[in-house]
Amino acid sequence: MNSLLRVAIYGTGVLVVMFLMLPILAVIPASFNHASFIQLPPSRWSLRWYEAFLADSEWYQSLFTSIQVAVVATLLSLGLGTTAALGLQKASPRWRTVLNAVLISPLVVPVIITAIALYYTMRPLGLHGTTLGMAMGHTVLALPFVVVNVGVALRSIEPNCLRAAEGLGASPFATFRTITLPLISPGLASGAAFAFITSFDEVVVSIFLSSATTKTLSVKMWEIIRVEYTPVTAVASTILMVVTFLLFVLVQFALRNRTGQEGGHAR
Incomplete structure (x- = not known):
């Protein structure tokens, strides 16, 4: 009975993932259309629209x-998010709740409201x-992911490790560099991946x-879709997915490699 239940749960999970992913993955074969319109499956496979993407300087x-x-x-959100997570760790429970709500608010506030606020803030400042202005705007949206991931990593640190370093005479910066930073590196890597994406x-x-x-590429795609919807947009979408996929694979490889090294040192 347990094995049947496990198979049913895994099967349901696979079906849900397929239901969510297949419409997105359909963009990939659409990018190899030879026709001037989206056709699935393509009646004729071609790299025509990849050549058009590379031939247009505005695209690349x-x-x-x-x-x-x-x-x-990503760099801005890592710096600010890590500092904020460290500060939240030291704050009292009441202030931690309030400050955490403020830092996480970009995930709750509609993006259009954030965009309008950033527009009226950035314009007078030139x-x-x-x-730089666009990167600062994106940092507002990426910051919560770094705060959450680094905060989880900080809570997993054994306090006795930090106390032992302080007892041996290590300065706060030395303790952070030699103990805290290596231990929260998985959280930093995950936060950086989410921030970049x-x-x-x-x-x-x-x-x-x-x-x-x-x-950006997303803005260029939006402008083209307003006028015409050719497979060159599918090419840009495919590039977005490939970059996202490669980034997650790289982060997972780095985390697994680090885990293996820590296991080797432990042995």
Whole structure:
């Protein structure tokens, strides 16, 4: 009975994942259409629209802008999020609840409201339409993921390790560098992955903060879809999915490699 229940649970999980993923994965064969419209399955397979993507400088310039903005947003959110998670760890329970609610609020507030607020904030500062301004806007959305992941990693640290380092005369910075930072590295890696993907895929905030010369791949896709819907949009969507998938694989590989090294040291 237990084995049948387990098979039923796993089978249901697989069906749910397939139901959610198959419509998304359908973009991949659509990008190999030869026709000028989306057709599934393609009547003729071709790299025509990949060539069109590479031949248009605006497409790969927007891809480069997306990567650049995502990298800056990831670095900013890692720095701010790690500092905030460390501060929350030291705060009293009452203040921790209030501050945590404020830091997590970008996940609750509708993105369109955040985008409008960022637009009216960035424009007077001269940051509207700049890579830095867009990265700062994306940092607001990515910050909660870093705070949550690093916070979970911090709670898993054995307090006696920190007390032992302090008892041996280590300074707070030395304790953080030699003990806290290595132990929270899985949380940092997960937070960085979520922050990068959040920025790389963001479209609403990017629309409000972009300009004619600074636009991300998501904004470029949105502009093209408004005029025409050719398979070149499917090519851009495929690139977004491939980058996201490779990033998660890289993070999982790094975490597994670290776990293996820690197990080897323990033996």
